[in-house]
Amino acid sequence: MALVLTEEQTMLRDMAKDFFTEQVPVTNLRKLRDDADDLGYDKDVWAQIVELGFAGILIPEEHGGTGFGPMGLGIVMTEAGRTLAASPLYSTAVLGAGLILAAGSEAQKSELLPKIAAGDMLTALALEETNHHNPANVAMTAEKSGDGYKLSGEKKFVIDGHIADTLIVVARTGGAVGETQGLSMFLVDANAKGVTVTRTHMVDSRNAALVALDGVEVSADAALGNIGAAYTELENVLDLGRACLAAEMLGGAEAVFDTTLEYLKERKQFGVIIGTFQALKHRAAEMFCEVEICRSVVLEALSALEERRNDVPRVTSLAKARLSEAARLITNEGVQMHGGIGMTDDVDMGLYLKRARVQAQMLGDSNFHRARYAELGGY
Amino acid sequence: MTALDTFREETRSWLEANCPESMRTPMPEREMPWGGRNAKFPNPDTKVWLDNMASRGWTAPEWPAEYGGGGLSKEQNKVLQEELARLRARPALSSFGLWMLGPALLEFASEEQKKKYLPEIVKGEIRWCQGYSEPGAGSDLAGLQTKCEDKGDHYLVNGQKVWTSYADKCDMIFCLVRTDTTVKHDGISFLLIDMDTGGVEARPIKLISGASPFCETFLTDVKVPKENLVGELNKGWTIAKRLLEHERSMISGMGMGAGAASMGGMEAIAKENFGTDGEKIADTSIRQSIADHKMDQQAFGLTLRRASEEAKAGQGMGAAASMFKYYGTEVNKRRFELLLDVMGTQALGWEGEGFDSKELAVTRSWLRSKGNSIEGGTSEVQLNVIAKRVLGLPDA
Known part of the structure; x- marks a missing residue:
């Protein structure tokens, strides 16, 4: 493509x-x-x-x-x-x-x-249990109970958890924490007995929640995918999520870059437009290159998914790692180049900065994806 | 069968008959076909192949036939290149005349000049070099001072050029000279000078990487015929800018992936030097650096591809040449620095025992790569160009 x-x-x-x-x-x-x-x-x-x-x-x-x-x-x-x-x-x-x-x-x-x-x-994926994304680090248990299963454990950073009608819960029917085998997915009614959802307030003012399951009973047909073998499908969809997050981050990075560039052309200090300063020009030009690179990796990741190519994991990791770092650079520069007003809540720079850091942590930050990229490359 | 299919069939059988067997093998550096009055052909087949291709004008496939070119359409040339690739044929001619001067002459030269110079370039009879930079005019190229005075029936040139690649082996030089000292850009002219003229002297420059093709060229009271001026007097900067665009796009693609590739890849060397933990390179920091670099390279490659697809779709990425020159050369420099970390002392040999030829080549390439972000406009100049032309940031 x-x-x-x-x-x-x-x-x-x-x-x-x-x-x-x-x-x-x-x-x-x-x-x-x-x-x-x-x-x-x-x-x-x-x-x-x-x-x-x-x-x-x-x-x-x-x-x-x-x-x-x-x-x-x-x-x-x-x-x-x-x-x-x-x-x-x-x-x-x-x-x-x-x-x-x-x-x-x-x-x-x-x-x-x-x-x-x-x-x-509305749905919400209840996956994470630790402070960093790690899809195999699941301790939540799903024990056989009659014809169905009984789920117990705690989840965090569940995006849109408190507004979801249905939670998609990743739990362990076998294997040990850290292993990819033994993972299963269940569709759980958010209002079911034993489900406690606590909204958390994140820095980006967007939705996330803690989800505690205390012996929640679900029927056998609540299982999504094969019992004990959900990891492959989960990982495939996580890659879709990663590519979409990278795409979303691209929009934010472009907005910050465009706004900052406009500001460089308006703001005067020392009697001149600050965009005439070479110290700022070069940084703006570097950001431009970074945005162009970001567009390419996002399009490549989406193309790979569209075509169901073999290199989907590798290129989605490339895109998520790259965008996490680029968004960090560009939002930091956006605040810095706006100077004092960049620090105020009146200007949107801070909102983009906060959002970019939350997006970076969602489904794996640049460290996670760099390591995954290396592993997929056989080194 | 379409006309293009017929052309392919004919081309294929002609190439089969006219491309010597040894010209279908990888080319050693010393057999590079630079042409020129004093051309040397260590492998006589190189000469046969050059003459055969030149007889069809296929060293310059898309140049008009009246100037010795092949007169092919874009589509026909594509077929020709595909058929050449199929044979793994070496280029019949490597030449700054073909890559840089020729296109400028086609656009800016007089009919007489085209008739005189272009056929020589096609046949590889004259080897050209470029006289742009001066000791006092690097990034600020338009500040050049080589003086060119009108002496009635000839021009008299005095000055010094630097970074004139292969000047000591070339027959002619295309030069930027100052014909008006009262204005900057509008006082520059584009002049062709025969290197055999009295007063021209070329001295090779030794770089930090060792011997190099670069020279300093001294011009002392050099008499140049007036018909050697290309384009109008004082309008040389327009031609110069056009040529620089060609040069930038040539350099940005230079050397990508070379170096470590010749040694089986950086990862393999790192595994050998640092050991492994399962499949992984045992040293986490080196492993991360390699992954970072590989991601940079892949992302850059994708952006090159996107630019070419956008160009085909009639959309422009804008000042793409400057972005690629900047980014490509910086990535390349980082690659060699990383390779030094990965190879340790084996990337620091200069010559002799204890190092194999590939290792020694890495040392030299690492040093040579430092020039990538200087030649053809420094990284800083590229960033200036992006800031001005793409981002519209005002001048001070």
Whole structure:
């Protein structure tokens, strides 16, 4: 696949760009934060996202979606990232739809995918148990109990956990902590007995939660994918999530770069525009190169997913590692080049900086992905 | 069968018949076909291959046939290149005349000049070098001072050029000279000078990496015929800029992946030197550095690919040449520094016992790579170009 967008993809991008710029500008996130909104997302905005077909963008038409595939999804995520749009897109349209598509039975797909596409169901992936992403580091247990299973343990950093109708829980039916075998996935009703969801307040003002399961009973058909062998499908969808996060981070990095460049052309000190200073020019030019590099790796990761290529893990790790580092550089420079006002809450730089660090930790930071890239390269 | 298919068939059988067997093997450095009045052909097949290709104008496939070129269309040339690649044929001619001067002449020279110089380039009869930089005009190229005075029936040139690659082996030099000292860019002209003229002297420059193709070229009271001026008087800067674009795109692709590749890859060397933990390189820090570098290289390669796809789709990445020159050369320098870390003392041999030829080549290439971000416009100049042309940041 090409690293340039097709005509259809360009139209999708333009539509998404118009929508997020006009309907979900950064002020939307500010309002959710300042109002201490209970949901942490805007229901009207979500309804519009559903209306535009973005919630079901990954879902084939036969299940009520628009079937644009990973490339289309990534394009939308980039535009959402540009305005820091807070919505359940990532938790539900990327991970929820992705996992059900990859691991679900025909019955689960037929029942759940149309609900996601219609915006009638929100999901959250309950995976992490430690301070760093590590999909094999699962201690939560799922013991056989009658015809079903009984789940116990604690999860953290569950994105959109407190608004989800259904939790997708990764638990251990066998193997030891750290092993990839013995992992299973279960669809758990967020209101089921024994489920405690506690919303956490993160620096980016976006949703995350602690989830505690205390002997939660689920039926056998709540299992998503094969018991004890869920890791492969999980990892595949995590790669989709990583590529989409990289795409979202690209939008944020582009926004910060564009805004900072404008500021360099306006702000005067010592009687001149500060953009005339070579110390700033060179750093701006380096950021430009970095943004161009980022665009290439994001498009490559999405293309690889679209084509189901063998190098998906390698290129998604490349994209996630690269974007985590680039977003760190660009948001830091954005604050620094804005000077004092860059430190104020009135200016959006801080919001992008905070979001970039949370995104970096989601599904693996640059250290995680650098190590994975090396391992996949056989060294 | 389309016309292009016919062309392919004919080309294939012609190449089969006219490309000597030894020209289908990897080319040793000493057999590089530079051409020129004093051309040496250690392998006589090199001469046969050059003459055969030149007879069809295929050393310059897309130049018009009236100037000795092949007169091929883009599509035909693509077929020719594919057929040459199929045979693994060596280039018939390596020449700054082909790569740099020729395209400029086609665009800016008079009809007489084209008729005189282009066929010589195609046949590899004249070897050209470039006289741009001066001791006092490096990054600030337009500050050049080599004086060119109008003496009625000839020009008189005095000055010094530097970094003139292969000047000691070349027949002619294309030069930027100052024809007006009262203005900067608009006082520069583009002049062709025969290296055999009295007053021209070329001395090789020894670099930190050892011997080099670079020379200093001294011009003392050199008389140049007036018909050797290309384009209008004082309009040479336009031609110079066009040539620099060619040069930048040549350098940015230079040497990528070489060095360690000849030794079976950096990872393999690191495994041998630091041991392994399962499949992994046992030294975590080296392993991470290698991964970082590999990611840089892959990301850069993808960006090159994206730029070419965008160009094909009629979208421009804008000032791509400067970005690639900057990024590519910096990545290349980092690669050699990392290779030094990975190889340890074996990358620091200068000559003689204790090092194999590949190891010695790494030492020299590492040192030579330092020049990549200086020649053809320094990294700092590239960043200036990006800031100005792409980002629109104002001048001081």
